[in-house]
Structures are given as structure tokens and as C-alpha cells.
Amino acid sequence: MGEIPVTILAAVAENGVIGRGLDLPWRLSSDLKRFKARTLGNTIVIGRRTHESIGKALPGRRTIVVSSRPVEGMEVAPSLAAALAMADTPVFLAGGARIYRDGMARADRIEITRVHARPDGDIYFPPIDEAFAKVAEEAGVQGERDEYPFTFETYARTQRAS
Numbered sequence: 001m002g003e004i005p006v007t008i009l010a011a012v013a014e015n016g017v018i019g020r021g022l023d024l025p026w027r028l029s030s031d032l033k034r035f036k037a038r039t040l041g042n043t044i045v046i047g048r049r050t051h052e053s054i055g056k057a058l059p060g061r062r063t064i065v066v067s068s069r070p071v072e073g074m075e076v077a078p079s080l081a082a083a084l085a086m087a088d089t090p091v092f093l094a095g096g097a098r099i100y101r102d103g104m105a106r107a108d109r110i111e112i113t114r115v116h117a118r119p120d121g122d123i124y125f126p127p128i129d130e131a132f133a134k135v136a137e138e139a140g141v142q143g144e145r146d147e148y149p150f151t152f153e154t155y156a157r158t159q160r161a162s
Contacts, residue, residue: 006091011113017121022053025119029145043087050095101126110155117148
């Protein structure tokens with residue numbers, strides 16, 4: 001059996017912002033529904049601050065928190081590599097910036113919800129590695145509970161580091 005697939009899953013504003021403090025700088029109900037549909041039954045790996053912003057384990061998914069210290073009620077791994085070694089289902093890296101940056105070398109796919117806004121924020125998505133190419137783009141359908149318009153972008157790894 002091959003390696004378990006790893007996908008980076010993020011909502012990213014046009015200016016690269018992914019967060020403000022411990023919160024998202026927008027409200028996008030459609031993106032949250034897509035996140036749930038993509039991750040149910042799989043493993044999500046998040047950093048400690050992302051876990052603090054969510055405040056709980058997400059139902060229907062195995063959640064592994066990368067942290068150097070225990071996190072009450074959660075599975076914890078000391079590094080991204082250790083978290084990936086623990087996984088037994090497809091993995092979705094779901095934040096924050098350090099998980100995304102460190103995961104870029106290991107991910108097979110990147111799925112971005114490109115938020116068409118330029119909000120203030122203090123947490124940014126790293127540049128997409130040149131080992132990836134955009135393979136799909138689809139306009140999202142903005143619902144009444146979506147603060148901004150958005151587009152779904154999919155990137156696939158085209159090369160592995162030697």
C-alpha cells in the first residue's frame with residue numbers, strides 16, 4: 001500500500017491573509033460546508049493555535065494537534081512528521097501558517113478557497129511551492145451567509161524533491 005495522501009486545505013484572501021488573531025477574518029458558510037464534506041471520515045492535522053481557535057475536536061474526523069505540550073482531550077504529535085506517521089486515513093492539513101509551510105514539502109494537493117477580499121490580518125498563507133501546478137479553478141456560488149465572493153482552486157504536485 002502506498003503513502004496516505006496529504007492535502008493542504010485553506011481559505012486564503014487575495015492578500016494572503018488566513019487569520020486575524022485566533023479567528024477567521026470573514027464569514028463563509030459555503031466554505032465551512034465544503035471543508036466539512038472534504039474532511040469527514042478522514043484525518044485533520046492542525047497546529048495548537050488553530051485548535052485553540054476552534055476550541056474542540058471536530059466531529060466525524062480524527063484530529064491530531066501538532067504541539068510540544070499536551071492539549072487536553074486531543075491527540076497530540078510533537079511534529080508534523082509525527083502527526084503524518086500517526087494517520088491511517090487521508091490527511092488534510094488545516095492550519096495554521098506553520099502547518100501549511102511545513103506541509104508544503106509533503107502535500108500531494110493544495111485546495112484553496114480564494115476569498116475575493118483583502119481583509120486585515122496577522123496570519124498569512126505561505127507562497128505555493130513551484131512543485132505545484134494549478135489544475136482546476138471553479139467559481140463558488142456565494143450564498144446569503146457568505147460575506148465575500150470566492151473561487152475554489154486546486155493545485156497538484158508536479159514534482160517531488162530528490
